[in-house]
Amino acid sequence: MNRLDSELLQRSFVKLTATFPKRLTSLYMSLRTGHTPLNKYLHRIGKIESPHCLHCQGIEETMHHFLLSCPFYQRERHILINTLGRKASSIPFLLTDTNATPHLVQYINASGRLKTTFGEVPLPRKPPD
């Protein structure tokens, strides 16, 4: 990623998370930095033995896998896709678009996968009119 892109992303991130409750901002930070407490990252920092997804043999549990392809969360993902359409398979969209935020949070809460770290993640507050 070049410098301009990362500056733009940084700025949009600050704007996006301005109305976020703290726990939601932490979740987004972890998703954006790749430090999400999923098995690939947990393995990299020496917390667990295997980077693989518990549900998919031989496949690393990355954020991409968790959000977009793990069959274990198919039902939750189906709801996300029904609501957001094709854009639901775009990580940049999911992580930067305010319209995606409540649905992404719902997906993550419903999956229960990040619950030990983030608990039940609160939705963003509505910006003042």
Ligand SMILES: [Zn+2]
């Ligand atoms: Zn999986």
